[in-house]
Amino acid sequence: MALNPPPLKLYDSAGLALNNIHEFVKEQGYAVSVFRSKTDKQVPPAVRKMWLRCAKGNDYTKTARKRLTSSRMTGCPFTLTLTRTAIGWQVEVQDPTHNHQAFAHTRALPHYRQRTEETKKTIADMSASSINPSKILTNLLKKDITISIQDIYNERQANKKKLLGRLSSVQALLKALNEHGGDDPESKYYFAHKEDDRDRVKYLFFTHPESLKYFQKNPDVLLINCTYKTNKFKMPFLHAVGVSNTGQNFKLAYCFLPGETEADYNFAIQQIYLLYCRYNVTPKVVITDKESALKNALRTYFPSVPQLLCLWHVAKNVLTHVQDN
Numbered sequence: 001m002a003l004n005p006p007p008l009k010l011y012d013s014a015g016l017a018l019n020n021i022h023e024f025v026k027e028q029g030y031a032v033s034v035f036r037s038k039t040d041k042q043v044p045p046a047v048r049k050m051w052l053r054c055a056k057g058n059d060y061t062k063t064a065r066k067r068l069t070s071s072r073m074t075g076c077p078f079t080l081t082l083t084r085t086a087i088g089w090q091v092e093v094q095d096p097t098h099n100h101q102a103f104a105h106t107r108a109l110p111h112y113r114q115r116t117e118e119t120k121k122t123i124a125d126m127s128a129s130s131i132n133p134s135k136i137l138t139n140l141l142k143k144d145i146t147i148s149i150q151d152i153y154n155e156r157q158a159n160k161k162k163l164l165g166r167l168s169s170v171q172a173l174l175k176a177l178n179e180h181g182g183d184d185p186e187s188k189y190y191f192a193h194k195e196d197d198r199d200r201v202k203y204l205f206f207t208h209p210e211s212l213k214y215f216q217k218n219p220d221v222l223l224i225n226c227t228y229k230t231n232k233f234k235m236p237f238l239h240a241v242g243v244s245n246t247g248q249n250f251k252l253a254y255c256f257l258p259g260e261t262e263a264d265y266n267f268a269i270q271q272i273y274l275l276y277c278r279y280n281v282t283p284k285v286v287i288t289d290k291e292s293a294l295k296n297a298l299r300t301y302f303p304s305v306p307q308l309l310c311l312w313h314v315a316k317n318v319l320t321h322v323q324d325n
C-alpha cells in the first residue's frame with residue numbers, strides 16, 4: 001500500500017489545512033503531527049509556518065533518541081510544511097518517503113488523541129502561571145501533541161469564561177475581593193472602592209494580607225508612585241511601597257484611579273492613612289516624585305510627615321537641566 005502524501009493544496013486557514021491533512025493521511029494508513037512552528041512578532045503572535053512529520057518519525061534531539069528505541073518510532077523521514085502565504089496556507093512535501101508499512105488502526109495513534117483532559121489541564125495550569133500562548137504551544141508540540149496556537153487561545157478563552165461566569169472582569173475582581181477581604185489582617189485582603197453615578201468602578205484600593213504583615217513591622221518609609229498603561233481601562237495605577245528593616249522594598253498597596261487630580265489622590269492617600277490608623281503606626285518620611293496634587297493630598301492626611309523627592313527623579317531632573325544648559 002502506497003502511503004501517499006496529502007495533495008499540495010492551498011487552504012483558507014491553518015485549522016482547515018490541518019484537518020484535511022489529518023483526514024487524508026489517516027486514510028493512507030499513517031499519521032502526522034506538528035513538531036515545529038514559527039510565529040510572527042505581532043500581538044497576539046500568529047503562526048506563519050508549521051513543520052509536520054510522520055508519527056513514526058522523530059527528530060534527533062537527545063530526548064528523541066531515547067524514544068527511538070521504543071517500537072513506535074522508526075525514524076521515518078516523511079515531512080511536510082504548511083506555510084502562510086498572501087493567498088492562503090500552502091502545503092509542501094519536503095520528503096515523501098516512509099520507511100514502514102501502513103498502520104492498521106490509525107485512530108489509536110497518540111496523534112489522534114488530541115485535546116485530552118491532560119492537554120486541557122496543561123493549558124490551564126501554564127496559563128495560570130502567566131506563561132504565554134506561544135510558549136505553551138512549543139511545550140505541547142514537544143510532547144508530540146497536535147495543536148495550533150488558535151486551539152490554545154480558544155481553550156484559554158473557554159477557561160476564562162468558566163472562571164468569570166456571567167460577570168465582567170471587574171465584577172469578578174470585586175467578588176473575589178469580597179470573598180477574600182475582611183478585618184483579619186493575617187489572612188484577609190484590605191480593599192476599598194468607590195463607584196461613579198453609573199455604577200462603574202472609579203477607585204479601587206487593595207492590599208495583600210502578606211503586605212499588611214510586613215507593613216505592621218515596617219511602617220517608617222512610604223514611597224508612592226503612579227504607573228500608566230497597566231490596564232485596558234487606561235486608569236493610572238498608584239503603587240505604595242514600603243521599605244523593610246533590611247532595606248528591601250515591599251509592595252504595600254495598589255490603587256486604580258480615574259485621573260491624577262488632588263481629589264483622586266485624596267481617595268488613595270486616605271486609604272493609606274486608614275491603614276496607618278488601623279495598626280496605630282505613623283510614617284517617618286514619604287518619598288514621591290514631584291507631583292504637586294499627590295504632595296497636597298499627603299499634606300492633608302500626613303501634615304507633619306516630611307516629604308522627600310525620589311532620588312531617581314532628582315537624578316533625572318539634574319540630567320535634564322544639565323543638558324538644557
Ligand SMILES: [Zn+2]
Pocket residue numbers: 030054055056057076077078097098099100
Ligand atoms: Zn512514515
